[in-house]
Amino acid sequence: MGYEAVLVQLLMALGLALIVGKAFEELFARIRYPPILGDLVAGVLLGTVFNIFPKGEAVDAFAWFGVTLLLFYAGLETRYGEFMKSIRRAGLVTIGEALAAFGLGTLVGLAMGYSLVSSLFLGTILEATSVSLTVRTLMDLGKLRSLEGTAILAIAVLDDISSLLTIAVVTSFALLHQIEIINAIQIAALALGFWVGVVLLFHKVNNRIVKFSRKLRITEPTLTVLLGIFALLAVTAKDFRVSPLIAAYAIGLAFSDARGIQQAVDKIKSMAVVFSTMFFVNSAARIDFLTALKPEYAVFYALMIAAAFAGKLLGGGLTSFIVGYSKWSALRIAAGLFPRAEFCIIAAVAGQSLGVIGPEAYFSAILIVLITNFAAPPLLKLVFSHGPPSALRSWKLISLKRKGVG
Amino acid sequence: MGYEAVLVQLLMALGLALIVGKAFEELFARIRYPPILGDLVAGVLLGTVFNIFPKGEAVDAFAWFGVTLLLFYAGLETRYGEFMKSIRRAGLVTIGEALAAFGLGTLVGLAMGYSLVSSLFLGTILEATSVSLTVRTLMDLGKLRSLEGTAILAIAVLDDISSLLTIAVVTSFALLHQIEIINAIQIAALALGFWVGVVLLFHKVNNRIVKFSRKLRITEPTLTVLLGIFALLAVTAKDFRVSPLIAAYAIGLAFSDARGIQQAVDKIKSMAVVFSTMFFVNSAARIDFLTALKPEYAVFYALMIAAAFAGKLLGGGLTSFIVGYSKWSALRIAAGLFPRAEFCIIAAVAGQSLGVIGPEAYFSAILIVLITNFAAPPLLKLVFSHGPPSALRSWKLISLKRKGVG
Numbered sequence: 001m002g003y004e005a006v007l008v009q010l011l012m013a014l015g016l017a018l019i020v021g022k023a024f025e026e027l028f029a030r031i032r033y034p035p036i037l038g039d040l041v042a043g044v045l046l047g048t049v050f051n052i053f054p055k056g057e058a059v060d061a062f063a064w065f066g067v068t069l070l071l072f073y074a075g076l077e078t079r080y081g082e083f084m085k086s087i088r089r090a091g092l093v094t095i096g097e098a099l100a101a102f103g104l105g106t107l108v109g110l111a112m113g114y115s116l117v118s119s120l121f122l123g124t125i126l127e128a129t130s131v132s133l134t135v136r137t138l139m140d141l142g143k144l145r146s147l148e149g150t151a152i153l154a155i156a157v158l159d160d161i162s163s164l165l166t167i168a169v170v171t172s173f174a175l176l177h178q179i180e181i182i183n184a185i186q187i188a189a190l191a192l193g194f195w196v197g198v199v200l201l202f203h204k205v206n207n208r209i210v211k212f213s214r215k216l217r218i219t220e221p222t223l224t225v226l227l228g229i230f231a232l233l234a235v236t237a238k239d240f241r242v243s244p245l246i247a248a249y250a251i252g253l254a255f256s257d258a259r260g261i262q263q264a265v266d267k268i269k270s271m272a273v274v275f276s277t278m279f280f281v282n283s284a285a286r287i288d289f290l291t292a293l294k295p296e297y298a299v300f301y302a303l304m305i306a307a308a309f310a311g312k313l314l315g316g317g318l319t320s321f322i323v324g325y326s327k328w329s330a331l332r333i334a335a336g337l338f339p340r341a342e343f344c345i346i347a348a349v350a351g352q353s354l355g356v357i358g359p360e361a362y363f364s365a366i367l368i369v370l371i372t373n374f375a376a377p378p379l380l381k382l383v384f385s386h387g388p389p390s391a392l393r394s395w396k397l398i399s400l401k402r403k404g405v406g
Numbered sequence: 407m408g409y410e411a412v413l414v415q416l417l418m419a420l421g422l423a424l425i426v427g428k429a430f431e432e433l434f435a436r437i438r439y440p441p442i443l444g445d446l447v448a449g450v451l452l453g454t455v456f457n458i459f460p461k462g463e464a465v466d467a468f469a470w471f472g473v474t475l476l477l478f479y480a481g482l483e484t485r486y487g488e489f490m491k492s493i494r495r496a497g498l499v500t501i502g503e504a505l506a507a508f509g510l511g512t513l514v515g516l517a518m519g520y521s522l523v524s525s526l527f528l529g530t531i532l533e534a535t536s537v538s539l540t541v542r543t544l545m546d547l548g549k550l551r552s553l554e555g556t557a558i559l560a561i562a563v564l565d566d567i568s569s570l571l572t573i574a575v576v577t578s579f580a581l582l583h584q585i586e587i588i589n590a591i592q593i594a595a596l597a598l599g600f601w602v603g604v605v606l607l608f609h610k611v612n613n614r615i616v617k618f619s620r621k622l623r624i625t626e627p628t629l630t631v632l633l634g635i636f637a638l639l640a641v642t643a644k645d646f647r648v649s650p651l652i653a654a655y656a657i658g659l660a661f662s663d664a665r666g667i668q669q670a671v672d673k674i675k676s677m678a679v680v681f682s683t684m685f686f687v688n689s690a691a692r693i694d695f696l697t698a699l700k701p702e703y704a705v706f707y708a709l710m711i712a713a714a715f716a717g718k719l720l721g722g723g724l725t726s727f728i729v730g731y732s733k734w735s736a737l738r739i740a741a742g743l744f745p746r747a748e749f750c751i752i753a754a755v756a757g758q759s760l761g762v763i764g765p766e767a768y769f770s771a772i773l774i775v776l777i778t779n780f781a782a783p784p785l786l787k788l789v790f791s792h793g794p795p796s797a798l799r800s801w802k803l804i805s806l807k808r809k810g811v812g
Contacts, residue, residue: 006463007470007650008641014471015637022622022630029623057412058467064413065420065468140625216428217435219546219679224428227680231421235414244413270673273625274633 006058013059016046017278025277036136036377039280040370047285055286063282064244066275067132071245072230073272074135074144074153075252076265080203082150083253090154093319097155097337098162100315101126104307112300118361120170121351125365126308128163128343130373131156132245134336136276137377138384147390148329152336153249155316160246161191163343167350168241174356187241194240195250198233202254210258223264226255243343283341287366297360304364305371312337321393328387335383338376340368415460416468422452422459423687424680431683442542442783445686446776453691461692469688470650472681473538477651478636479678480541480550480559481658482671486609488556489659496560499725503561503743504568506721507532510713518706524767526576527757531771532714534569534749536779537562538651540742542682543783544790553796554735558742559655561722566652567597569749573756574647580762593647600646601656604639608660616664629670632661649749689747693772703766710770711777718743734793741789744782746774 017039024038046053105126109119134152138144144153169184202209213225230251237247255261317334321327348365351357423445430444452459511532515525540558544550550559575590608615619631636657643653661667723740731739754771757763 003466003470004644004650006467007474008644010467010471011474011637011650012641015634015641018630018634019638022624022634025624026622035624057462058464060409061412061416061464062468062471064409065416068413068417216432218428218431218441220676223676224424224680228421228424228428231417232425235418235421238410238414244410244417267673267676270626270629271677274630277630 006056009054009056010058010062012054013062013282014278016053017042017281018274020046021277021281035140036133036280037374039277040284040373043281043284044287046281048287048289053281053285059278059282062275063279066272066277067279068234068244068248069230069268070132070135070272070276070279072248072252073265073268074131074139075249075254076256076261076268077139077144078150078153078253078256079145080253080257082145083154083256086147086151086154087158089323089325090151090158092323093151093316093333094155094158094162096319096322097312097316097334098127098159098166100318101308101311102166104311104314105304108300108303108307112303114357117170117174118351118357120173121347121357122304122361122364124163124166124170124347124351125344125361125368126304126311126340127159127166128340128347129156129159129312129337130339130341130343130369131160131249132276132341133280133339133373133376134380136280137380138336141381141384143384146384147392148325148332148336148384151320151325151329151333155333155337157195157246157249159337160243160343161188161195163347164191164241164243167343167347171350171354174351174354191241194237194242195246198237198247198250199254202229202251203257206255206258210255210260214260220264220267222261223267226261226264226268283369287370294360297363300360301364301367305368308340308368308372309338309375324392326388326391326393328383329391329393331387332380332383332390335376335379338379339372340365341373344369412462412464415462416464418460419465419468419688420684423448423684426452427683427687441546442539442686443780445683446690446779449687449690450693452687454693454695459687459691465684465688468681469685472678472683473685474640474650474654475636475674476538476541476678476682476685478654478658479671479674480537480545481655481660482662482667482674483545483550484556484559484659484662485551486659486663488551489560489662492553492557492560493564495729495731496557496564498729499557499722499739500561500564500568502725502728503535503718503722503740504533504565504572506724507714507717508572510717510720511710514706514709514713518709520763523576523580524757524763526579527753527763528710528767528770530569530572530576530753530757531750531767531774532710532717532746533565533572534746534753535562535565535718535743536745536747536749536775537566537655538682538747539686539745539779539782540786542686543786544742547787547790549790552790553798554731554738554742554790557726557731557735557739561739561743563601563652563655565743566649566749567594567601569753570597570647570649573749573753577756577760580757580760597647600643600648601652604653604656605660608635608657609663612661612664616661616666620666626670626673628667629673632667632670632674689775693776703769706766707770707773711774714746714774714778715744715781730798732794732797734789735797737793738786738789738796741782741785744778744785746771746778750775 021039021042024042025035028038029035102123105123106119109122138149143149165188168187172183213221233251234244234247237244313334316337317330320330320333344365348362352362427445427448430448431441434444435441508529511529512525515528544555549555571594574593578589619627639657640650640653643650719740722743723736726736726739750771754768758768
């Protein structure tokens, strides 16, 4: 009867997420706060205060499946043409904000007396953007397809690739005490090649695949084919050091302008909305407040948190402004890059497993995830509902440069 | 990075089920066989022949979640009024077919020289009907809402309750060497009370709940509320010794005639179709053919398999005919009761854990699950596509008896 225990565990987690999580979503929606905060509050209540949220491999897997599906849906909702138009500018912003966040984190480490290797890992913790919470918030605000929304998604995707590269490079530095440039370039090329390859290849054949699926006699043919490709490519991605979440976004993007998939996309949307709730409730339920909040680390935590915001604000905001976004759009983009989640934790776990950073660095990662996730939705709502509409400050800068005039 | 390993495992299982499972479904659909056989063939190929289907707690949990969702959907698709009309007749058929299957299994045990307690467990293995495969097959045939479909669902639901009772009674017999009537009655009353209570209570308030959900500001409110209630009640069910699957059916049934839920039901249907594929592929992938097919057990296996069919055919068919179904309808109902799955295995595991039956009994349960699942869909298709349409032989018998004339 082992199956029943694990099934009950999964149903319990889902039921609590859907009833309690959504009740708090409703509450926050009514007091005009982003609903996603409701999931996090519900998670903290269920996990820490009442301690009734089930823990287990199946719950975690399902939660991650939900958020992977959310990234797939985010890809499907992106406009392919606009994404491709924004990617040049996004690449420049990514370099700016990743360097700033990484640099500030490293500086905090050095200032607190950590070694260079440890400090580089602290920088790595601050680098990656967790796009999932921003996606949900922008979805709730109806801004997912805005100029800034598209830019944030593009930057966050490139950001994850750059973060994986940083983790790989810093790890090899920790192991060998020197940076292996060739190894790093190989890893980056492989990951980027896979990601771009998936997008371009499936974008080329997306209409043919959908047309083929419509000839099948099985129930829900298009939905089945889309989800099947999504699942298998997300699995294949790991051989190329690409996170399943980032791969899911690539496949969604590749199919985003395929004809005749709206019904399937609607169904993927409802699955993503329902199952990703479990991810957000689950992640908040796992926070161990008692251990994390030891007073001796207060200054370190405060500096890391400040650096987490400052890195993205300065790096992301300034670079966005420089590449041509208006002041408000640059601010919106920077705010969209605040949230951290899975990569922040991955970097911390990698550093800890190498013995390079201690548990306080891991706790700082948890705190950053918590605080950036609580702060980002209201901040996003604030900057998206105020100021002038989405705008590029000028196309001139880039186009002048391209012509060699600037 | 533990999350990634388990996520990849889950995505791999889902991807293989959706691509390979559905490819075989398509193949079987084209040669006019029930598509569900495709899932089982794909499962055997992926699990046993190529050994690439991932095993793990998360995969099992997700598979069981899929089939629980399928039962929820089956409940939603049942017509409440018709179910209630058919339940009196279904109750009589359940007593007939459960006694016949249980009796034949016990006889096989005694004939093969097993002790009385062991033989009673063999009978218990044969008793329960697995309604999920029949539901999928009837769905594919478009006969889920037919007279026989409604009867099969009602009988199978009562059958599971009677099987749980039998497991409880036989277990107490094995432990105490006497049957505790009072304990058995308590268990049965509790389970039945819960099941009937859920159906009646939620049926009474179903429109109010749906109306309430429509006032919420969250995305997908009705779907969320339905799935939330489904999940939490399926969890609560275990305290009343009701399987989550049976509870899921009860909740579906209670909401089946609620107004304004069609869109949510459509989404639940697509989730159920997609995720239950994983259940059927997964269950077929788990079969250990090498161990199960030892020659010395051949006669025992053959007798158990024969009894598995004969018990339902004689008990289910004859009793159905007696309570008023036509000859063809009785045959269809009996065929719908052939498949065994979870309860068959649960009974075997329970007996084995008590030391009352050996591994060969467990293997016979696996064989019965396999063979009844392969045989039932074509048999169902055969009996549903031939013969006269659904019919009650006569209403007289029952109504005459009720008036005290017969």
